[in-house]
Structure formats: C-alpha cells, structure tokens
Amino acid sequence: MTVLVAGASGFLGAEVCRQAVAAGERVVGTYHSGVVEIAGVEAHRLDVTDRAAVRDLVARIRPTVVIGTPYRYGDWAVTADGAAHIAYAAAEVGARLVHISSDALHAGRSEPYGDDEPPTPIFAYGAAKAAAETAVRVIDPAAALVRTSLILGERSKQIQLCRDALAGRAALFTDELRCPIDVDDLAGAVLELAGSDYAGTLNVAGADAVSRAELGLLVARREGLDPTLLKTTTGVEVGVVRPTEVRLDFTRATALLRTRLRGVRELLAV
Template identity: 60%
Template sequence: MTVLVVGASGHLGGEVSRRYVDAGESVVGTYHRGPGVTDGIDWQPLDIRDSAAVAALVGRVRPKVVISTAYVFGDWWVSADGAAAVAVASARVSARLVHMSTDAVHGGRPEPYLDGDTPTPVGVYGASKAAAETAVKAIDPAAVLVRTSLIIGDAASKQVKLCLDLIGRKVPGALFSDEIRCPLAVEDLAGAVVELAASDVRGTINVAGPEAVTRPELGRLVAAHYGLDATDMPVGTIADSGLQRPAEVRLDSSRAEALLTTHLRGVSELFRKA
C-alpha cells in the first residue's frame, strides 16, 4: 500500500509517516520548505496552493491512503484552498482521505463540543479550517475529518517550545488564563489517525485529550517536566491581549475513545514523570 502524507515535514505529519514506514508501507511525503527528518520516505516538494501540481503528484503516486496535515496559520490559500485541492485529487484516484482539522473551528463555550457541532469560528485561522471542512465533506463524503487540539511533543514541538520560551522570557507574550484546551500527545494523535485511515469512519470526529487545562496550567506542567521554575511565568488573558481567538474550547472525544485502541492520554498522564 502506498500512503501519501501531505505535510510530512511537519510535527504530526512526520509522526504519522514514521508509523507507516515502521509498518512496512510505502510512504510518499510532501514538503514545502524542506524535507523532514523521518527516514524511509519518498520526499516530494509540493505547494498545495497549486491545484495542478497536487493533481499531478496524486495522479502519479496513486496512493490508497492520503493523510492531509498541511496548513499555514493565517494563510487561507493553504489551509482552505489547499485542503480542497488535496480532496479533489484524492477523490479522483479513490484514495481514503483523512483530513486534519482543529478545535479552532469553534468559538468557545463552557459546554464540550461534540463531533458534529457546527463550526463557529472567531478568527481567520478557524474560519479557513471550517471552510476546508465544508469543501472536503462536499468533495469526498467518505472522508474522515479529525478535529484535534494542542499537539504536545518534545521540547522542540510548537506548544511545548512556546511554554519554555515564555517561561524563559525568550519571547514576548503570555499564557492566557482564560484559554482552555484539551492537549494531546503527538504519538497518540498519530496512532488515532492511522487507525481511522484503516476504518470506515466518515465525517467529523473529535480526537483530543480527555483533560481540559488552561494555558498556564499546561505551562506549569511543562516547567515541572523540564525542571524549571515557573514562578515568574507570564500570565495574561485573551481579553487584555486584544487578540481574536476562541477561549474555552473542550472537545468531547468519547466516540473516538470508544472506537480506537489508541489510548488518548491527558496532560497529567503525559507529564506524570514531572
């Protein structure tokens, strides 16, 4: 089986690719700026804003599975139009499509969001990902769309590095006390993606951690894990920052937990060695 991972040079894409390589599958991975570090991948440059280039690559590779992970924060053409181009090309070769989405499609509320809840984005990024979902579902009704939350990895991963940089005062900003998410380990998310690709699940499904935490709570867990003092960790609020972003977003992942064998760890378990 040939698997095409769009955005394989990214954090999640690299972990998904590694799992398929380890399973003995043939993996073609795309990149825009440069190849990733995962071995055993047939690396191919691709700008998913170029629908003709996407169609040509997919037509040449003819994958059985396409995992669509590519996005650029704030770039509509990549996150929305690019996702649609991948869906069109995948449908033409009858590939199984897994499209990665985000909890940012929601505007925020105290109650958890269920799998099928309608997007209510408040920012450009969330709107672009909501548009991508609409396009993918229209183009390929059999596709599975995975809504996830903050992806946690090692010290170089985006969310952990942000915490470390803010704690160390290496970058300006603050961790918002009114921003609540359900973080998930990249390994757990990749395992879930591979399982979903092999299933007959279609439509949107939440795959996030079972534990909701504020950004400062996540920062303190990261600090403890790396043996750092978080006493002076900069803390603020979304309201004070003037930024437009969702605050309280909890994803109910109970359906995924019932369907999958992959264990979706909460942050307390993820950082239990702290």
C-alpha cells in the same frame, strides 16, 4: 498500503510518516518550505495551493490513503484551498482521505463540543479550517475529518512556547482552555482511521482540559523550572480575538479507536 502524507515536514505529518514506515507501509511525504528527513519516506516538494500540481502528483503516486496535514496559520490558500485540492485529487484516484481539522473552528463555551457540531468560527484561522472541512465533505463524503487540539511533543511549538514563557520571552494565556494531545497518540489515531471506513467528523483530543498557563506550570514541574517565573496574560489584555474555552468530547473516538488518548497531566507527569 501506499500512504501519501501531505505536509510531511510538519510536526504531525512527520510522526504519521514515522509510524506508517514502522508499520511496513510504502510512505510518500510532501513538503514545501521544510524538509523531510525520515528514513523510508519518498519525499516530493509540493505547493498545495497549486491545484494542477497536487492532481499530477497524486495521479502519479496513486496512493491507497491520503492524509492531509498541511496548514499555515493566517494563510487561507494553504489551509482552506489546499485542503480542497488534496481532497479533489484523492477522490480522483479513489484514495481513502483523512483530513486533519482543528478545534479552532469553534467559538468557545463551557460545555464540551460533540463530534458533529457545526463550525462557529470567530477568527480567520478558524474560518479557514471551517471552510476546509466544508470543501472536504462536499468533495468526498466518505472522508474522515479529525478535529484535534494543541499537539504536544518534545519538539512541539506548544512546549517551546511554555519554556519561552518561563524564561520571560513570551506570555501564556490564562483564559484559553484546550485539550492538548500527544503527537504519538494523534498520529496513531489518524493511521487507525486511515484503515477504517469511518466517515465524517471525529473529535480526537487529550483527556485533560487545561489553560495554556496551566500547561506552562506542568512543563515547569516536569523540567524542574521555577513556576513563579511563568509569564501570563489574557486575550483581553493583548486584544486577541480567539476562542476561549474549547473542550472536545472524544467519547466516540475512545469507543472507536484502539489508540489511548492520554491526558496532558499523564504525559507531563514527573
């Protein structure tokens, strides 16, 4: 296969590139403000908000698979319009599309969300992710849309935020619950889907539902830091409007994929 990873300079995009190269695929990665320094990846600078540029690059590469990972928090043009441009260009060349979505498009509730539940966004980023999904599904009904959660890894923003909260430089919410997933597991699942004919939305998340504050305590235990130093707050206290409890039911993904979706407690076990 020729795999085109849109957003290869990002945390997930880079891991998808590494695993695809290791599998012996030809890998092309795009970047905008970051850099792509992965051996075996052919890198191209691309502004996904430029529809003509996206179509031109995809037409020249003619990939077998396109994996859309780019996003920019608070930027509708990148998150929503960019996803539509990628989907349109992939459809023009007949490429298999795997689009990366997010649990942020749900409003939050105590019951887990199923794979096929419609978006219920309550803040701007969630609305942008919902719009992206809508565009992708209209343009390419055969595409796979991966709804995932907080992405973890040694260099992830989520783990660094926990370290910052333990050092008093940030605060973690006690009232925001998610299902964090390891970047290796997520990338493996994405590449499995790239080689399948699965169409529609699929929840791909970790086995454990934890609050951001609980995640911070797990990081403290693993790294031998004092958990009493963890600084916490709530969304209500700081006036943030975001989903609170968002659990993803990933039963379907477990049955469909070979990749094991580990829980955060296993990932951060001492």
